Amino acid sequence: MADLRLTDVAKSYGDVHVLRNIDLDIASGEFIVFVGPSGCGKSTLLRMIAGLERISGGTLEIDGQRMNDIPPSQRGIAMVFQSYALYPHMTVRDNMAFALKIAGKSKAEVQAATDRAGKMLQLTPYLDRLPKALSGGQRQRVAIGRAIVRDPKVYLFDEPLSNLDAALRVATRIEIAQLKASMPDRTMIYVTHDQTEAMTLADRIVVLAGGGIAQVGAPLELYERPVNEFVAQFIGSPAMNLLPGRVKAVGPVTTVALDGGLEAEVAIPTRAGDEGMAVNIGVRPEDMRETEGTPVFEGTVDLTEALGEVTLLYFGTNAETVPIIAKLPGIHPGLKGRRVRLTADPHALHLFHKGQSLLYRDGADSLPPYQPRTAAPSGSMGGTAADAPRTGDRIEDGLIKPEGPVR
Ligand SMILES: Nc1ncnc2c1ncn2[C@@H]1O[C@H](COP(=O)(O)OP(=O)(O)OP(=O)(O)O)[C@@H](O)[C@H]1O
Numbered sequence: 146m147a148d149l150r151l152t153d154v155a156k157s158y159g160d161v162h163v164l165r166n167i168d169l170d171i172a173s174g175e176f177i178v179f180v181g182p183s184g185c186g187k188s189t190l191l192r193m194i195a196g197l198e199r200i201s202g203g204t205l206e207i208d209g210q211r212m213n214d215i216p217p218s219q220r221g222i223a224m225v226f227q228s229y230a231l232y233p234h235m236t237v238r239d240n241m242a243f244a245l246k247i248a249g250k251s252k253a254e255v256q257a258a259t260d261r262a263g264k265m266l267q268l269t270p271y272l273d274r275l276p277k278a279l280s281g282g283q284r285q286r287v288a289i290g291r292a293i294v295r296d297p298k299v300y301l302f303d304e305p306l307s308n309l310d311a312a313l314r315v316a317t318r319i320e321i322a323q324l325k326a327s328m329p330d331r332t333m334i335y336v337t338h339d340q341t342e343a344m345t346l347a348d349r350i351v352v353l354a355g356g357g358i359a360q361v362g363a364p365l366e367l368y369e370r371p372v373n374e375f376v377a378q379f380i381g382s383p384a385m386n387l388l389p390g391r392v393k394a395v396g397p398v399t400t401v402a403l404d405g406g407l408e409a410e411v412a413i414p415t416r417a418g419d420e421g422m423a424v425n426i427g428v429r430p431e432d433m434r435e436t437e438g439t440p441v442f443e444g445t446v447d448l449t450e451a452l453g454e455v456t457l458l459y460f461g462t463n464a465e466t467v468p469i470i471a472k473l474p475g476i477h478p479g480l481k482g483r484r485v486r487l488t489a490d491p492h493a494l495h496l497f498h499k500g501q502s503l504l505y506r507d508g509a510d511s512l513p514p515y516q517p518r519t520a521a522p523s524g525s526m527g528g529t530a531a532d533a534p535r536t537g538d539r540i541e542d543g544l545i546k547p548e549g550p551v552r
Pocket residue numbers: 158161163181182183184185186187188189190338
């Protein structure tokens with residue numbers, strides 16, 4: 146059991162401010178995923194929690210205890226890295242046992258812990274193998290095993306699956322979810338670029354952007370109720386389309402006159418005085434469908450991509466109009482070059498003013514509470530800061546090639 150509290154946490158490298166004003170409470174047993182554009186500071190935040198980076202400002206508490214100046218080994222955390230960084234001359238069991246041996250655990254304790262981790266990760270048949278005789282997925286499971294043997298309160302994962310091929314990634318993702326389910330009281334924080342990992346593993350996703358937190362919420366809450374255009378376009382793939390226009394009629398349902406002459410009804414309230422307000426309607430590609438009636442969008446299909454279960458239609462890719470993508474279920478041959486009329490349910494549409502969702506303009510508290518999922522599909526894995534490759538180590542194919550004597 147471990148809860149974490151970050152208060153006004155900041156990170157700068159000299160004059161470069163990477164993160165600021167990070168306030169975040171993480172409950173014991175939660176699976177938290179950090180996402181955000183490349184360079185937004187996800188790994189830096191994780192490494193500050195691990196103690197591998199100094200915190201420039203603010204406070205990190207674990208279980209109410211200030212951790213800013215506590216060394217990584219005393220924080221009760223373990224970290225799994227993208228480069229699983231195993232010692233090539235050690236067996237799977239010895240790789241997993243390494244930190245325990247350093248910590249002076251007895252032979253019996255080491256044996257019990259590695260047996261248990263091997264069983265949890267289905268590595269039992271491989272315990273006496275060297276890493277070179279394992280697949281990439283198995284190697285990453287050993288790295289996770291190294292975390293498990295230490296039985297940390299908090300597991301940190303830095304893009305653990307990004308070195309794996311697509312099929313292994315799916316399999317390992319599912320294993321992580323199962324692992325978390327088997328350790329409901331362990332807190333897990335996970336950095337990824339992968340939308341599917343974020344959506345399927347997280348109890349809550351933290352979207353980082355521009356050095357701060359853009360939004361924190363359950364995966365489907367971010368999908369259905371993004372606070373702003375950035376989150377709206379970051380969560381979901383392909384990204385949400387934005388159609389510019391002006392408010393024409395206000396009320397519980399807003400009528401928007403779209404640039405180009407079409408109109409759309411959006412089931413988001415506006416009030417007297419909002420008439421004429423410049424807005425963007427947000428419509429997810431998967432919410433669009435063909436219509437014979439009144440469309441919210443009409444255009445000539447520039448390009449199609451048939452993915453089997455869905456077909457992507459691209460509009461305005463080489464024109465002056467806003468590019469639009471629609472995702473239609475099934476196979477739609479022969480649409481390229483055709484004029485298509487598309488609509489969407491008013492309840493599926495979003496409405497933004499100056500980048501912010503109008504849903505939130507009177508404060509998020511005025512929204513009916515979002516129903517969190519009850520059966521948490523959480524999952525995670527582990528490793529320790531002690532497993533971090535040292536400066537000077539080279540990592541090739543996930544194996545540490547130490548420059549100096551082995552630790
Ligand atoms: N030692 C350093 N000195 C100066 N700037 C640094 C240092 N380490 C990281 N940064 C900068 O901090 C920012 C955040 O880096 P970080 O690796 O945390 O981003 P990220 O969101 O994890 O990115 P990615 O998704 O690409 O892995 C980047 O702009 C990076 O250039």
